[in-house]
Amino acid sequence: MTDDRVVVALDVGGTGMKCAVVRPDGVVVRAERHPTDAARGPAAVVGTILDVAEGLADKARADGLTPIAVGIAVPGVVDEARGVAVWSANVGFRDVPVRDLAVARLGLPTALGHDVRAGGLAEARLGAGRGSGHVLFVAIGTGIAAAHVVDGMAVVGAHGAAGEIGHILVRPDGPRCGCGRPGCLEAVASAAAIGRRYAELAGQSADAAVTAAEVAEPPVTAAEVAQRAATGEPLAGQVWREAIDALADGLASGQALFDVATIVLGGGLAQAGDWLLTPLRAAMRDRMTFHREPQLVAAALGDEAGCLGAALLALDAVGVRDHQEKR
Ligand SMILES: [Zn+2]
Numbered sequence: 079m080t081d082d083r084v085v086v087a088l089d090v091g092g093t094g095m096k097c098a099v100v101r102p103d104g105v106v107v108r109a110e111r112h113p114t115d116a117a118r119g120p121a122a123v124v125g126t127i128l129d130v131a132e133g134l135a136d137k138a139r140a141d142g143l144t145p146i147a148v149g150i151a152v153p154g155v156v157d158e159a160r161g162v163a164v165w166s167a168n169v170g171f172r173d174v175p176v177r178d179l180a181v182a183r184l185g186l187p188t189a190l191g192h193d194v195r196a197g198g199l200a201e202a203r204l205g206a207g208r209g210s211g212h213v214l215f216v217a218i219g220t221g222i223a224a225a226h227v228v229d230g231m232a233v234v235g236a237h238g239a240a241g242e243i244g245h246i247l248v249r250p251d252g253p254r255c256g257c258g259r260p261g262c263l264e265a266v267a268s269a270a271a272i273g274r275r276y277a278e279l280a281g282q283s284a285d286a287a288v289t290a291a292e293v294a295e296p297p298v299t300a301a302e303v304a305q306r307a308a309t310g311e312p313l314a315g316q317v318w319r320e321a322i323d324a325l326a327d328g329l330a331s332g333q334a335l336f337d338v339a340t341i342v343l344g345g346g347l348a349q350a351g352d353w354l355l356t357p358l359r360a361a362m363r364d365r366m367t368f369h370r371e372p373q374l375v376a377a378a379l380g381d382e383a384g385c386l387g388a389a390l391l392a393l394d395a396v397g398v399r400d401h402q403e404k405r
């Protein structure tokens with residue numbers, strides 16, 4: 079039997095939207111990217127989401143396929159049960175009923191999900207966590223957020239805000255976080271925080287190997303700090319070690335709470351690969367007492383994870399699970 083069923087999936091970020099038409103087996107048959115242009119305001123962003131989703135459904139039909147559902151992933155606080163984007167700093171959503179708007183416009187069952195939870199769902203079912211029943215996906219980029227996935231379902235929380243591992247307190251006397259409190263994990267160990275810390279220390283230290291002028295323009299990224307640390311630059315080594323220690327503290331708290339089989343690291347910082355994974359594994363091992371050490375692996379799906387996860391949410395919404403996931 080040929081299966082012409084597909085779902086339309088969108089992963090909406092502050093700057094861009096990753097969009098795709100996806101078969102029930104998880105294969106992407108069409109992929110598109112569109113600017114979000116969040117500065118236009120939430121109403122315009124929702125208009126673009128609906129236009130893009132309708133356009134993809136029309137293109138699928140023109141290709142002889144049958145769209146059966148829509149999945150949309152957005153950042154911030156998401157009430158998945160009601161299909162409402164409750165709050166988002168970088169897209170500007172405040173209580174936007176995205177699901178109902180999409181159903182009205184496209185006439186298809188629609189699932190609304192959280193971007194990191196969607197990414198975690200995809201990594202757990204189709205990517206680096208495949209085969210593990212209990213997965214913690216941790217995205218480390220500008221911020222740090224996580225998704226706890228159990229048997230292929232991401233835990234949402236009572237208020238749509240589960241998985242905010244970036245706001246675990248790791249350094250009470252540390253730098254202030256975007257949430258207002260000092261010492262959160264993401265204020266110490268996000269890619270953005272690592273770059274900031276390096277610039278700060280380089281600026282303070284007159285005898286540092288790198289001058290403040292060198293780091294000021296352009297700012298040193300976390301990936302560059304990792305590279306400089308690997309080549310033996312003492313300042314970069316110090317900053318990288320501090321970040322690894324803080325990440326290990328945060329992940330050890332995660333492991334104490336969730337006892338997962340696998341921790342999948344995604345986001346920009348995971349591209350540091352073994353420079354991140356090898357010392358982080360050792361630091362995690364140091365912190366395990368009676369808890370079992372989780373497997374620590376890099377994400378496999380790159381920046382398409384959120385979009386694939388949105389497709390899985392859409393398939394779940396209509397009860398279709400054809401992709402060959404294994405528990
Ligand atoms: Zn915080």
